Amino acid sequence: MKFKSQKVAYYFFALSMLLFSLQIVYGFIMAFAHMGFDGLHEWIPFNAATATHKNLLVVWILSGFMGAGYFIIPDESDTELWSVPLALLQFYSFAIVGVIAVVGFHVGWFEGRKFLEIPRPLDYLVALNVILFLVILLMTMFKGKKRTTTAWVLTSGLVFAALLYLPGMIWFDNHTVDSFFRWWVVHLWVEGVWELIMGGILAYLLIKLTGVDREVIEKWLYVIVGLTFLSGILGTGHHYYFIGVPKYWLIVGGIFSSLEPLAFLGMTLFAIQMYRKGNKKHPNKLAIYWTLSTAVVSFLGAGLLGLAHTLPGVNLYTHGTLVTAMHGHLAFWGAYASLVLAIISYSMPLMTGRKIFDNTIGHMAFWFANIGMIGMTMAFAAAGVAQVYMERIMGLEFMKAQLEIEPHFFVLIIAATVFSIGVTLFIINFLKFGSPVDEAIGQGEEFSALQTS
């Protein structure tokens, strides 16, 4: 850690871990409900559980991004954070809004738009909060003498993410129009501007961990990310197939979204290539594992499993089934969850001065979580395919089909248990670090000396 103020990141990472655990609890509640064990129904009906599960996901990932921003930007700009008290204010208000939203879901205070369930008044608070966050980052960047490409990409990704939240806040009376703009948020986030954020964090990690020249990594990674981003814009069409918009979206969405996996593949190959080219001397093995797994698993989950149902002819059958859940889990896990875990694994030793970066618990956490998630994906896939077959091909009623696929959720719960063991181990490691200390300032610079450039 170079600067004292980078410690702010720790609060966001801790919040991230807390919400992540909660998210998993709600995942289990739903999985049991799917199996027929819906004992909590009176207090947490399925709609509340699913809204909570997904919004906690988004919030803990965003919290991780914010932590990453507070850690990376001072380092890249070579200066202390513009204002630590404001950053802390931003943290607490963020946490409070999050808690209100989650509690609200349980008392029926939410909008029924998947992923954007947070009610309108809270939206304004979220917007204010994010503006504060961005102001702090931008002020820090302008205060510093250095402005790296990575800092720019990361910040602009965050700025665009904030801007794209706005279309979701406009009120439309027409359901189709509302859907149309809902995807500007949901899709253009994960397949658009979040990829800039991902590019920024990945570039930072690869530069630090492999020791390959900054110029090489920045140039190529950003070209690749740019391609994903470009194809992703018109790729939005893959959500427009059946919502009531003109039918040319079938063509536009089909073609451009089919191109997105190419760029994901490029990113995977590139990250592996950089690791090979690097000096492999960095002691933080866990951060390297998570960084590389981000590149690989995002290709599997987003690229391959996305491609699997992105053509209109296929999507006609799979739309809104558990096939979507299969893709949603591995894509979010590979691309964004793993990314947050990677930056946490990288930064915690630097903030606390504790060299927990190659221990058994950490490695077990990595393998349990990833294998568990792949198992969950397969369970969802089996359930999804069975659902599509019975419901959309044989024409069984929705609930009848759901009854038939109950056994798959037993498999899901087993895999999810493996996954949760992994996450628990990760959190144990996280707790072992303790909180950041001032003595850690200036430490970790010996790793920079390992860089080849």
Next chain:
Amino acid sequence: MSSEQHVLSREKNDILHPPGGILIWILIFLEVITFMIALSVFAYMRSRNAAMFAESQAMLNPLLGTVNTIVLLSSGYFMAEAVRKLRAGLLKLSVRYTLVTILLGLVFIAIKSFEYSQKIEHGIGLEYNTFFTFYWLLTGFHLIHVSVGIVILVFIYFSLRKGRYDARDHEDVETGAAFWHMCDLIWMLLFPMLYLIN
């Protein structure tokens, strides 16, 4: 060896340095392949509804299309010449040819706009039928590329005039030229598929 060959041959056999730079060539391949995918879907749809496609195609104006093709190809010629003159150190001519390229590009846009306005007058929009959905999307995306190409060339034109490039150092010009030629390449696919063959 002529000066042109001399300058170019240093790049020969280097996989990482195709003329104009590797990034533009990656882009060119992606673009060309994207349009090819779209055209293959188009061909498939046509095979399922040949009569409607033939009828719709007959509503296009092949003369305008042919004239526009010639305009675009000629602008490509002038761009290639602009680069060649620059390599030979003839800056003045290079500037002039770049300007001609830009002007021809504008002529292309003008003719295309006229064609579009005729279609709109007849009420043939994006959702008229499948053929015209493709027609509008494909030529529309192409037109966007041409417009972007013109913006790039305008930048290059002014930089050339300021003397920023010379016979040795002009990779940006080559890159911009490659982008411009890419518009030609894409049109070489679109034109016969949409206007001519059936």
Next chain:
Amino acid sequence: MLNNKTGWLLLILFTLAGSWLSGLSHAFLALVMILFALKFFIISYQYMGLRFAHPFWRYSINIVVLGFVSVIIFSSL
């Protein structure tokens, strides 16, 4: 030898020939596509300097273009 000027002449010639042939009969589909493939090659090899590039780039463009043209021709048979 092919240069920019002769290249341009051929391009115009092929364009006119393509428009003329396709006006005559739709049986000339394959010929028209081949003419346009040739134009594609003139632009890329002559104007874009691909003929001085590494074989990787030349083969790639050949494969892509010939692949596309044959798909179109054979699917129309």
